[in-house]
Amino acid sequence: MGSDRVTDTETLTAVKSTGAVHDPVTASEIADALGCTRHTAYDKLEKLHDQAALRTKKVGARARVWWYPADSSPGHPDPTNGEESEHLYRTLAAQFPNGAVAVYDHNLQYELVEGAVVGTTLPSREQLEGQTFAEIFADDLGDGFNSLLRTAIEDGATKTSEVTFGGRDWRVWVTPLCDSDGEIVAGLSVFQDVTEHKRLQAETTESTFRQLFENVPGAYLILKPDDYEIVAVTDAYLEATMTERTEILGESLFDVFPDDPQTDAEGVHALQASLKRVTAERQEDVMPVTHSPIPLPESEGGGFEDRWWSPINTPILNADGTIEYIVHRVKDVTPIIRQLHIDGAEEPLQRFDYGELQLTADILQRGQELQQAKEEAYDRVRESERKYRTLFESINEGFCIIEMLFDQDGDPVDYRFLETNPAFEEQTGLTDAEGERMRDLRPDHEQYWFDRYGDVAKTGEPVSFEAEAEALDRWYSVYAFPFGEPKSQQVATLFDDITDRKEHEQRLERQNERFENFASMLAHELRNPVTIGQLYSQQLPTEAAPQAVDYVTEAFDRLEDIIDVMLVLMRGRETAGETSSVELAETAQAAWRDVDAPEATLELTSDWTIQANETYLRHLFRNLFENAVEHGGRDVTITVSDLPTGFYVADDGVGIPPDKRDTVFEQGYTSAAEQGGHGLGLAFVNELATVYEWTCTVTESANGGARFEFRYVDQDPHQD
Structure with a gap:
């Protein structure tokens, strides 16, 4: 039994019945x-201790006991008492920091609302109690919020979500409240205003990334694409250009670094042209080595100093392809250019074209390319790490990296948690697990888990599986794979709590088993009187009332058909039994003789012999024929003919509207209930087609009526 299925009242009652006042009890006893x-018992006892309903004490190194205090008698609130529970609830909830706690009924109306934000950020208690949040915040909340509340009160599940209403961001936690019999009587929702937290988190994240960027080992600027305003700069760039961050942030790049009026350097013009190309083409632009003097600060005497740069301008694109920023990266190559200024040459950049300096130019170029490749690889690694870290921290599935521990014989005996993601605690219930061993956290954890993870560590082969962890009171879907170096014995696991799905599957399995047993019993009990009725109906004298005898005989035959139909609908292929060669036209003609429609016409143009059960195929035709007569009129014309991979049954009646063509196959659907229709005929047709792995579709016939098409029908292998 999970902790969400044991109520506080049940736990408190168990404490009272296990020990008297002051008598200590253990988690095992409860x-x-x-x-x-x-x-589960430990968690519930600790929760009651946090609510001041129980006292606790540590005994020995690892044991703990709890007891019901004497002052829980008159004068001390008893959580099992209605009025005192409400008073205790309101007293505790009113102190809930930066949020509110509310109890709501099956209509999602709030019965009790308390909290520090009630009457401030949220409406007053009088405005909320007796209302639903969806009514008060109709413009902000949709059906999704009501679905969240229903999760607790209808499904008995505990969930957490984030919503926005009243101009604020809220984290909402919902859970069911049960009575002593385990029945859900109300839902509990806890609201916490996380608006400021999210704002501070965003600011902290931005500050962290800005600090990281400013310490990048390279000269970088980040510019706005419209006016080239400087929005971020690295320390390396400030050092290379002898500028201060406070002086250049928020300024245009070309206001900070204008052309030197005393020289004919064209650095500014070349940079403007490069940035325009980046804006127009939205692609990286690598500039040639450029002569662009920089202004000196007054402390250095003012004026300009010659500098040569190797710039690269790269666009940062939004999801829609527009440019959000431009990254301007430069490398100061002034020492290299000065070294090449040999023999007083006035144009050192042109020396790269001279034969005697070709080798030097090649070495310079290769060195720059290697440096660029190294920086780009470093950037890619950091970006990859950032993406995977974001994924690691944002996924809903639990994730952890563990180190397997083996004994001297090489058998897995334990594992240590090295790293976990934020969803790990919610998925497992384990807190502060990093650095801890699983055997210490859950000593009774099944050996199965250690064996599976041990195989992954030994073989290096990933595995996917579903298994129950009884010590955690949960079922999991797990993908485990080797991590790190083979000798590290590390395994990474990605897992999801599938307890609710497994419990639902088990309930369905039990329900289906009961359903099949009931079907067998019902069919058995019905067949006996029907068989007896058929035998005696054959002995009735036909001279006195021949028509009545025919009606009685037909009624018993019809009951037998309905039993067969019911079994196919309930059991499928198991009931359909073995197949044999059946001629479509002959079987359809036999079914037509059972239909009371003297004015209707059947046209047969089929040459197919198929593999099927003749009895059930005749039922299929009879249901389709009766449906055509019922909806198409007493004088309807029905056609049975072949398709390339099957056959069809069509009529010239009123047809079936397109929006009803899927609905007609549902059990219980009928448009003739007043005439005795039971809604099983077409459901049987569809189920039998499914059993034989045929496709069954409804369309319009050539004459505007209904046409039922059956494809991928198994043809008799002996048919020519």
């Missing part, structure tokens, strides 16, 4: 009394 795991 687990036995409640029929749950020791872990």
Whole structure:
């Protein structure tokens, strides 16, 4: 039994019945009394201690006991008492920091609302109680919020979500409230205003990334694409250009670094042209080595100093392809250019074209390319790490990296948690697990888990599986794969809590089993009187009332058909039994003789012999024929003919509207209920087609009526 299925009242009652006032009890004793795991009992006892309903004390190195205090008698609130529970609830909830706690009923109306933000950020208690949040915040909240509340009160599940209403961001936690019999009587929702937290988190994130960027080992600027305003700069750039961050942030690049009026350097013009190309083409632009003097600060005497740069301008694109920023990266190559200024040459950049300096130019170029490749690889690694870290921290699935521990014989005995993601705690219930061993956290954890992860560490082969972890009181879907170096014995696991799905599957399995047993019993009990009725109907004298005898005989035959139809609908292929060669035209003609429609016409143009059960195929035709007569009129014309991979049954009646063509196959659907229709005929047709792995579709016939098409029908292998 999970902790969400054991109520506080049940736990408190178990404490009272297990020990008298002041008598200590252990988690194991309460687990036995409640029929749950020791872990669940421990969590519930600690929760009651946090609510001041119980006292606790540590005994020995790892044991702990709890007891019901004497002052819980008159004068001390008893959580099992209605009025005192409400008073205790309101007193505690009113102190809930930066949020509110509310109890709501099955209509999602709030019965009790308390909290520090009630009457301030949220409406007053009088405005909220008796209303639904969807009514008060109709413009902000949609059906999704009501679905969240229903999750607790209808499904008995506990969930957390984030919503926005009243201009604020809220984290909402919902859970069911149960009575002593385990029945859900209300829902509990906890609202916490996280607006300021998210704002501070965003500011902290931006500040962190800005600090990281400013310490990048390279000269970088980040510019706005419209006016080239400087929005970020690295320390390396400030050092290379002898500028201060406070002086250049918010300024245009070309206001900070204008052309030197005393020289004919064209650095500014060349940079403007490069940035325009980046804006127009939205692609990186690598500039040639450029002569662009920089202004000196007054402390250095003012004026300009000659500098040569190797610039690269790269666009940063939004999701829609527009440019959000431009990254301007430069490398100061002034020492190299000065070294090449040999023998007083006035144009050192042109020396790259001279034969005697070709080798030097090649070495310079290769060195720059290698440096660029190294920086780009470093950037890619950091970007990859950032993406995977973001994914690691944002996924809903639990993720952890563990180190397997083996004994001297090489058998897995334990594992240590090295790293976990934020969803890990919610998925497992384990807190502060990093650095801890699983055996210490859950000593009774099944050996199965250690064996599976041990195989991954040994073989290096990933595995996917579903298994129950009884010590955690959950089912999991797991993907485990080797991580790091082979000798590290590390395994990474990605897992999801599938307890709700497994419990639902088990309920369905039990329900289906009961359903099949009921079907067998019902069919057996019905067949006996029907068989007897058929035998005696054959002995009735036909001279006195021949028509009545025919009606009685037909009624018993019809009952037998309905039993067969019911079994196919309930059991599928198991009931359809073995198949044999069946001629479509002959079977359809036999079914037509059972239909009371003397004015209707059947046209047969089929030459197919197929593999099917003749009895059920005749039922299929009879249901389709009766449906055509019922909806197409007593004088309807029905056609049975072949398709390339099957056959069809068509009529010239009123047809079936396109929006009803899927609905007609549902059990219980009928448009002739007043005439005795039971809604099983077409459901049987569709189910039999599914059993035989045929496709069954409804369309319009050539004469505007209904046409039922059956494809991928198994043809008799002996048919020519």
